Amino acid sequence: MISQQYKNMLTGKSVIRELAEFASARGKEIGYDNVFDYSLGNPSVPAPPKFAEAMIELLQTKSSRELHGYSPSLGIQTVRDKVAASLNQRFNMNYTANHIFMTSAAASALAHAVRLVTGPGDEILTFAPFFPEYNPYINLTGAELKVVPAETDGFQINFEQLEQMLNEKVMAVLINTPNNPSGVVYTSATLKKLADLLSAKQKEYGHDIFLISDEPYREIIFNGVESPYVSSFYDNSISCYSYSKSLSLPGERIGYLAVNPACTDADLFVPMCGQISRGIGHNCPASIMQLAIAEVLDITSDISIYETNMNLIYNELKSLGFNVTKPGGTFYILPKALEEDAAAFCRKALKYDLILVPSDSFGCPGYFRMAYCIDTEKVKRSLPVFKRFVEETYQ
């Protein structure tokens, strides 16, 4: 039968998509330069030139079969070797290629991670504010996503609520640090406390609880901010990574899943991912993309621009009296709206061609997200407009 489940999903509207469409339509009207579009997390800085150079060299020097022939379903061995070595060197871990599974970016990595360690009826906890796509990513597997309310005083973890929500059905906890949408980076203290609590609960319940770490923003950390590596805090952990943000390659859909070598069944997980792929129709990333990525593993785009933008915006928001947590990384910030209904706040901002995203879908109502992966020049032009919007609307 034609699937009613997926047909029903068509009626759900994405606020972010609607806003992006408004921005695009308005851009056609008044020029896109005049629309201050803070809606989408599409990296604005170019990919490092070395990436295109690596691609061109591969195309000019490798034979068609070497370059375009079937690659192993777990990823190309030499690429997995290099990813493991890079992680070990940077984070003092002990990965081998056997712990690295190449994926079509973070969404695919999460699709495999969830299926590795949960089944229908199991619960997965995550923390507000959270990336709303986690809902379909998890709930369509038959497991159930439950959201621990936000700790709004700094957007670390609300441990009191977490303890209340932990129960025997919880098989995994999903975290995202540096965080979309808050821009906050979990501290070592937060990660240590989380690891201790999960370790205790594993003993109490007599089963594994996995920590799934969604970390596409791992490289985008601002000056002076501590950036602990999640998997070094807890053995039963799986990292899900994407090169979309650090290398400005979101359209190229490449990333990986890294299994902590110290976790239960560590050496089985990557082969199990190969089995999961057969059921969900995953094909490992394009071979040429894997080979090119292997040449740029340890570099990033010029991500310093995001920090410049953040400081401009954060300072302006503070001077306008906003209640806002200073981001430690990413290209997001999540200030409190100036009225309870964040959607109403964002609708009013639209009249000033300011595209802001209300936080309701992030599980933390009353705030708004700004994605400041846009030109610094445009950020600067937007600030007086933002000021005018606030003064004319709320003073």
Next chain:
Amino acid sequence: MISQQYKNMLTGKSVIRELAEFASARGKEIGYDNVFDYSLGNPSVPAPPKFAEAMIELLQTKSSRELHGYSPSLGIQTVRDKVAASLNQRFNMNYTANHIFMTSAAASALAHAVRLVTGPGDEILTFAPFFPEYNPYINLTGAELKVVPAETDGFQINFEQLEQMLNEKVMAVLINTPNNPSGVVYTSATLKKLADLLSAKQKEYGHDIFLISDEPYREIIFNGVESPYVSSFYDNSISCYSYSKSLSLPGERIGYLAVNPACTDADLFVPMCGQISRGIGHNCPASIMQLAIAEVLDITSDISIYETNMNLIYNELKSLGFNVTKPGGTFYILPKALEEDAAAFCRKALKYDLILVPSDSFGCPGYFRMAYCIDTEKVKRSLPVFKRFVEETYQ
């Protein structure tokens, strides 16, 4: 809990993979040139130079954001337009971009097609001999694959068996023409008869029955062989395509799903695919790959080599007295083994460094598959060896 289902799947061994590993190990011993490896369907002819040229031009002329930025989850609009126009021109159809969903090759297209038109408990029929990956592709969705026994006298469809197996739970029929492993192309008469039967059963059961057409070998058709376009025979049809074989790009994982514009809910299916993607972690193919493919839609690699190879092998098999159906396309052939146990036959061939695949996993025991996507020169060298193997073993 760590998934027992996927852990259990690790113990299943793939005969094809084992043979390929044997070939690789033996190649290291005696030189790969001396191993007659007919095990893998990895295209041997190079991709058309225009593909690499298109990639390089994109890398040299497009901005990073145009080239590598987020692309829409359904695929890039201009690419979908071009795919639709190409299909319309070649097959006299009425596709628009709204019917084209870009996928990470055929496995992903099938993953979406199955979820579009079936749910847990539904049955999908396919015809032996069949690509054994259909088992996990379908059974892991909760639907059940049932295999209609082969019509061994020509490898068209066994309609008598099909009629017996059709029942109200059958929501889709999956075909693969030109066929892996037989190399046979379904005739217009076969497709017409199938369409008539399914139309009658739709009325009888009062629900849609979809025809899912897996057609990665669509372009590889030999001289004088009729090659009907499946979807032109039956309204409720979905084509699953991959550029892996026609353009020799299996590692680059790009293809599409094309919804027959005349089918039930035709305009909903592609948006529904976008919803399905969220649950299975599918990301549309790499943007640069989509843009490059759009430049080479109507060309192919030099696939004439496969016909040269086929004729050499077919003629030798006939002269050695094999019972074999002449392939109409692909780069496969499926002769009857010279003893009942095809695995034993293939094991004996290994002593001559001939790597043949027994047909048991294709649902049609007693045959063996040869994938002749190898150099013609090697095919020629293999024939006297094949002859010696047969004469010394079976005469």
